[in-house]
Amino acid sequence: MTTFGLETAQISRLASAVVSRHDAVLDDAGAAEIFARASWTGIAEPGDGVAGVLVSHIGAPRALTALIEGWKPDRLGAVLIEAGGDSVSSRDLSLALDRWRPRLVSNAAISALRQAALVSSRLLLPDDPLWPQGFADLGVHAPLALWLRGVNDAVGSLGTSIALVGARAATGYGEHMAMEFGAGLSDRRICVVSGAAYGIDGMVHRAALASGGLTVAFLAGGVDRFYPSGHDALLQRISTVGAVMSELPCGSPPTKWRFLQRNRLIAASSRATVVIEAGHRSGSLNTAAHASSVGRPLGAVPGPVTSPSSAGCHRLIREFDATCVTTVDEVVELAGGLLGDSPTELDLPYAGEGDRLPxxxxxxxxxxxxxxxxxxxxxxxxxxxxxxxxxxxxxxxxxxxxxxxxxxxxxxxx
Missing domain, CATH: 1.10.10.10 (Winged helix-like DNA-binding domain superfamily/Winged helix DNA-binding domain)
Structure with missing residues (x-):
């Protein structure tokens, strides 16, 4: 018996090794769902809206079968409408199929699943009780699945978490505020979310760990290859007592585009986002923009007016209605929803080479x-x-x- 052109028994073995719930009884349909979702995390780039519509309405297994069997855009569109899905133009479906087919390699999904098992990574699906409910606000751009290394308590605490982000080139002042906020929130049993980058992110994670709190790091590549490499020990620690998560399969390298998309997960999974220190064109401003777009309260920490490293925070406060926060209590108050119902959407650049390119x-x-x-x-x-x-x-x-x-x-x- 075969599924997706592979032995059903092989798919069952691969899926069983990464199933999120160890008490789950995995039948052939459940194994096919896990394999299909795992495959789609490597076929479609993060945030692919067409893939999101397709998978959410006709299911990951059927969508993968359509791709394998080479369905034409018109047939796929008709099936989508029949399933009650949003109408997607034939042109958009054609373009989507063209960008997905080069990645349709069965060995890629098999290798990713095997590597995930080797590093004790699990695949979290949207119907899992641990799935972050905040991702619903991303609509069709929500992740198709999440690769996870860590403890369930950390993942389950995302619903009441706060994201703390900031510049890689942090100053001593920025690192001090990151430690204060990371430790202070942990002392209040609030999970801290960030991106494990150098500078502010790393300091936030370290402070949370030192305080015995829960912390979650979202990566822009596979969870089997910790990035940046200088934070390998830190991420190993997080994966032991917290959680390291990604929507990309094992073996996937981080790229600038994936960092941009990763930031939406940091923002959407949390109750509020606080930018601790950021230059005028810091990448953390992109996370702030995502937080605003999904309606999350946004805070920014002021710094010396003469410091270029705080120019981005001052810009958020001055131009985009971010709340000025200076203490942990103010951060907690921010997450209580006191910012208002209609935060201003941001359109801020991502710092670095190619930041203004389409x-x-x-x-x-x-x-x-x-x-x-x-x-x-x-x-x-x-x-x-x-x-x-x-x-x-x-x-x-x-x-x-x-x-x-x-x-x-x-x-x-x-």
């Missing part, structure tokens, strides 16, 4: 290497877009001097 150009740039030449087909697969789209974007990047082509393929120029 999403598709940013993803293609992420897929390029300075040293190794890559074909347009390989670049499309890495970027999660159609090959024809990748070729067009590569031409634009070449005109902008960001990419160059030779007989071997394409390279990033810097």
């Amino acid at each position: 999403p598709e150009q940013l993803r293609v740039l992420d897929a390029l290497s300075v040293r190794a030449a890559r074909t347009s087909i390989d670049i499309a697969r890495r970027a999660g877009i159609a090959t024809t789209t990748a070729e067009g974007v590569l031409g634009m990047l070449q005109l902008d001097g960001l990419a160059t082509e030779n007989d071997s393929g394409w390279r990033k120029t810097k």
Whole structure:
């Protein structure tokens, strides 16, 4: 007997190794659901709205079967409408199929599941009691599944958690405030959420751990390859007493685009988001924008008016109605919903190379290497877009001097 062209018994073994609930009785349908969800985390890039509509209305197994069997956009659209799903244009379905098919490799899902089992990672599905309820506010852009390393108590506490984020290039003042807030919230038995980056994020996690509190780190790559590498020991500790989570399968590298998408999970999973320290174009402002877009209270810590490292926080307070917070009590008050019912949506940039590029150009740039030449087909697969789209974007990047082509393929120029 086969499922998705593979032996059903093999799929059952792979799924059983990563099932989230150890008391769950896994039948063939349950195993197919786990395998399909695991596959979709590698086929579609984080936040893919078309994949979200498809999976939520016709189910992950049927959606994967449609992809394997090469259904045409019209057939897929008809099935989607019949299932009561939102109408998706034939053009959008066609583009989606073109960007998914290069990643339709059965060995990829099998390898991810095997690697997950090796590092004791579990796959959390949306129907699991531990699934963060805040993700519902992301709509069709919610994660299709979550890869998890950690304890259930930490995941279960996300509903009453607070996200603390900030710049990588933190000052002594910023690190002090991160320790104060991380430890203070932990003392009040409030889970602290962040992104495990250098600077503010790392200090927040360390403070929570030192206080014996719960902390959750969301990664922009697979949970089997902790990033940044300098925080390997920290993330190992978090995965032991807290939780490390990602919507990407094991083996997935972090990219700029995935960091941007990861930030929406930090914001949506928490009751409120506080930016502790941020420059004028800090990446943490992107998390603030996500928090605003899903209606979460937003706070910012003021700093010296002469400090460029606090310019982003001052901008949030001045231009985007963020609440000024200076103590742990004020942070807790913020999470109580006292900010108001209609927070201002933010449209702030992500700091770093390529921050002003359109999403598709940013993803293609992420897929390029300075040293190794890559074909347009390989670049499309890495970027999660159609090959024809990748070729067009590569031409634009070449005109902008960001990419160059030779007989071997394409390279990033810097």
